[in-house]
Amino acid sequence: MIVRWAVAGPVTADLAFTALEREKAARFRFGADRLAYLAAHALVRECAAELLGVPASGLVLGQRCPDCRKDDHGRPFIEGHDGVHVSLSHTRGFVAAAASRTPVGVDIEGVGSAVPDEVLAPAERAAGPLLRLHRWVLKESLIKVGATRLDELASVDLSVVTGEGGFAWRGWDLRTEAVAGEAAVLGVAGEPRRT
Incomplete structure (x- = not known):
């Protein structure tokens, strides 16, 4: 990938x-x-x-x-x-893209982007703005790989995501990180590696 x-x-x-x-x-x-x-x-x-x-x-x-x-x-x-599977994302000032032999989704958002409660699971709503953003970019990435839909996001509970790093959700590998000197947050969803 x-x-x-x-x-x-x-x-x-x-x-x-x-x-x-x-x-x-x-x-x-x-x-x-x-x-x-x-x-x-x-x-x-x-x-x-x-x-x-x-x-x-x-x-x-x-x-x-x-x-x-x-x-x-x-x-x-x-x-x-x-x-070849591809995904791309753009927000004012930042872009992200991915290519893989398996389905992949990518999203990028500038720090300070508001994440509405409606897209968060109840267990996620008490999180601070930066953690909400990490979860949001992963949810957008999951939409892009076809693992969920926009109208289902409140049922996608990513409270396991505690900031930057790698995580798993229903068989998908997730990764999130701050980029551009912590000015933006990048999220990636892809199929787990097969052994």
């Missing part, structure tokens, strides 16, 4: 963003959000390229919704590489 995070900034790599990616980036109201969107899409290509041993410039990122089958939203994938 390849997992990377970065401070969002202009994309300098020679990548072929799709027309849909360029259109979606243009919809963001603020330039910082456009930069983060494109930086995350570049970073996920770099992760997949490293996993595959090919240049990132030749990889095309697509999306497809498993429910409605439309290509303008849904789980991302690398065209022509069915055995």
Whole structure:
């Protein structure tokens, strides 16, 4: 599994963003959000390229919704590489991406992002803001691997998560850490290693 995070900034790599990616980036109201969107899409290509041993410039990122089958939203994938799973995340100022041969989900949030009680299990709600954020990025990562859904988050009890480190939840390996000088929190969910 390849997992990377970065401070969002202009994309300098020679990548072929799709027309849909360029259109979606243009919809963001603020330039910082456009930069983060494109930086995350570049970073996920770099992760997949490293996993595959090919240049990132030749990889095309697509999306497809498993429910409605439309290509303008849904789980991302690398065209022509069915055995590669990818995930990406962007928030103002930070991006994260992952590529793996097994399902993977990644999320990143800036410290100070509010986590509403509605997405936390009752046992998680008394936690301080930073611990709530660690649990939130892991829950978002679990959504991205298909282990849960947004409307089920209050039933996902991650009170075992006590800060940075590795954890397990229903057969998924979870990892969370503070990054960027503790300015952001990264969460990753992936299938456990098979022995």
